[in-house]
Amino acid sequence: MGSSANTETNGNAPPPSSNQKPPATNGVDGSHPPPPPLTPDQAIIESDPSKKRKMGMLPLEVGTRVMCRWRDGKHHPVKVIERRRIHNGGQNDYEYYVHYTEFNRRLDEWTQLDQLDLDSVECAVDEKVEDKVTSLKMTRHQKRKIDETHIEGHEELDAASLREHEEFTKVKNISTIELGKYEIETWYFSPFPPEYNDCVKLFFCEFCLNFMKRKEQLQRHMRKCDLKHPPGDEIYRSGTLSMFEVDGKKNKVYAQNLCYLAKLFLDHKTLYYDVDLFLFYVLCECDDRGCHMVGYFSKEKHSEEAYNLACILTLPSYQRKGYGKFLIAFSYELSKKEGKVGTPERPLSDLGLLSYRGYWTRVLLEILKKHKGNISIKELSDVTAIKAEDILSTLQSLELIQYRKGQHVICADPKVLDRHLKAAGRGGLDVDASKLIWTPYKDQS
Numbered sequence: 001m002g003s004s005a006n007t008e009t010n011g012n013a014p015p016p017s018s019n020q021k022p023p024a025t026n027g028v029d030g031s032h033p034p035p036p037p038l039t040p041d042q043a044i045i046e047s048d049p050s051k052k053r054k055m056g057m058l059p060l061e062v063g064t065r066v067m068c069r070w071r072d073g074k075h076h077p078v079k080v081i082e083r084r085r086i087h088n089g090g091q092n093d094y095e096y097y098v099h100y101t102e103f104n105r106r107l108d109e110w111t112q113l114d115q116l117d118l119d120s121v122e123c124a125v126d127e128k129v130e131d132k133v134t135s136l137k138m139t140r141h142q143k144r145k146i147d148e149t150h151i152e153g154h155e156e157l158d159a160a161s162l163r164e165h166e167e168f169t170k171v172k173n174i175s176t177i178e179l180g181k182y183e184i185e186t187w188y189f190s191p192f193p194p195e196y197n198d199c200v201k202l203f204f205c206e207f208c209l210n211f212m213k214r215k216e217q218l219q220r221h222m223r224k225c226d227l228k229h230p231p232g233d234e235i236y237r238s239g240t241l242s243m244f245e246v247d248g249k250k251n252k253v254y255a256q257n258l259c260y261l262a263k264l265f266l267d268h269k270t271l272y273y274d275v276d277l278f279l280f281y282v283l284c285e286c287d288d289r290g291c292h293m294v295g296y297f298s299k300e301k302h303s304e305e306a307y308n309l310a311c312i313l314t315l316p317s318y319q320r321k322g323y324g325k326f327l328i329a330f331s332y333e334l335s336k337k338e339g340k341v342g343t344p345e346r347p348l349s350d351l352g353l354l355s356y357r358g359y360w361t362r363v364l365l366e367i368l369k370k371h372k373g374n375i376s377i378k379e380l381s382d383v384t385a386i387k388a389e390d391i392l393s394t395l396q397s398l399e400l401i402q403y404r405k406g407q408h409v410i411c412a413d414p415k416v417l418d419r420h421l422k423a424a425g426r427g428g429l430d431v432d433a434s435k436l437i438w439t440p441y442k443d444q445s
């Protein structure tokens with residue numbers, strides 16, 4: 001991604017480029033100056049009507065749907081989300097920020113013209129904001145009354161504000177971060193303070209999560225930063241894994257930094273600055289250099305809706321190693337200690353849903369496999385702290401609930417259970433509940 005290119009935000013035709021030729025003037029004798037010789041490219045355009053037609057489409061409008069060559073070498077349908085002039089390029093030399101309509105938004109990216117198949121251009125119409133409002137209403141029905149993240153109140157936004165919000169978040173601002181020993185490509189927009197608007201890469205202190213624009217700043221900071229683990233109580237330790245509980249009220253800056261960082265990998269979340277109402281459970285791999293963050297989840301101090309987890313993230317460098325299921329299992333261990341059932345806050349992301357479905361399936365089917373005799377959803381919920389609705393939806397999706405003699409019964413044929421368990425993937429890292437030293441949050445104010 002070239003940082004020198006300018007991003008157009010209004011979708012209007014671009015201003016003339018600086019290297020555009022001045023308008024032709026007549027010679028002093030009134031005669032027209034001889035036309036400049038054709039460049040090879042122009043010569044082809046003249047003789048190739050299809051290319052001429054294609055050049056006439058350029059620059060492509062925001063909203064255009066076209067096929068685009070992806071990293072797998074194949075063409076996939078995309079929608080142009082944004083475009084920007086290429087520095088020192090010609091009048092039609094643009095890069096296009098595209099959304100692959102078959103894929104998640106995290107794969108949105110800047111592409112060059114030669115990746116786009118202009119023969120496949122479909123239209124140049126942008127969606128109506130009203131349509132967006134409708135679709136948001138369908139998927140973002142949940143209201144939050146408080147801070148941290150999420151899509152609170154979008155339903156109440158008028159069309160103009162909604163458009164402004166979508167305009168603002170549609171293109172990823174930071175493309176990579178450095179955190180500890182990893183350089184990580186980001187997935188989504190995150191609302192860093194305006195002074196970071198011109199940054200493509202940010203450098204995070206892996207301990208206090210302060211972020212900087214330049215590597216040298218980070219190096220200077222690392223010489224001074226005396227934190228070696230998240231600023232909270234270590235409530236769990238097993239082997240090299242430790243979990244820290246950070247109170248958003250007591251460690252506001254850390255919690256805000258964590259939210260900025262997390263938003264880079266969480267879509268459909270709005271970040272606010274008041275993190276007081278949340279606890280953050282930060283999972284670390286520890287060695288003699290310190291405790292290195294692997295992932296975290298946040299939890300409301302008081303949830304009327306029985307949410308036991310607000311946001312969950314495993315940093316990309318640690319994903320698919322079982323940490324996600326560990327974090328989920330941990331959130332249920334906390335619920336068990338509280339004597340409550342819990343559920344994650346909605347909406348779940350695609351990866352969130354996969355992880356939860358995998359976790360619920362494994363936990364429930366392991367119990368059903370071992371259990372002799374009848375067991376009800378309520379009993380399953382009491383043992384696992386999983387909310388009854390989540391148990392029901394999981395078992396229904398596995399077609400393990402049948403309606404017999406006027407009531408719903410769980411049908412647990414051992415062979416079917418084994419098949420589902422196999423399909424549910426690996427179990428993830430185990431939480432050893434005996435190593436959890438924790439008391440539920442009590443308001444001290």
Ligand SMILES: CC(=O)SCCNC(=O)CCNC(=O)[C@H](O)C(C)(C)COP(=O)(O)OP(=O)(O)OC[C@H]1O[C@@H](n2cnc3c(N)ncnc32)[C@H](O)[C@@H]1OP(=O)(O)O
Pocket residue numbers: 265266309310311312313314315318319320321322323324325326344345346347348349350351352353354355356358424425426427428
């Ligand atoms: C309430 C909410 O916060 S919803 C938002 C959830 N968070 C996000 O979407 C943020 C970005 N994503 C993430 O941080 C991670 O993908 C998480 C937290 C969802 C999962 O973390 P991970 O550490 O990768 O989870 P874990 O290794 O335990 O795998 C969980 C299961 O989810 C599924 N899964 C996770 N990632 C993928 C993937 N990229 N492709 C396919 N399946 C996947 C698999 O079934 C996997 O189990 P398996 O590896 O045994 O097959």
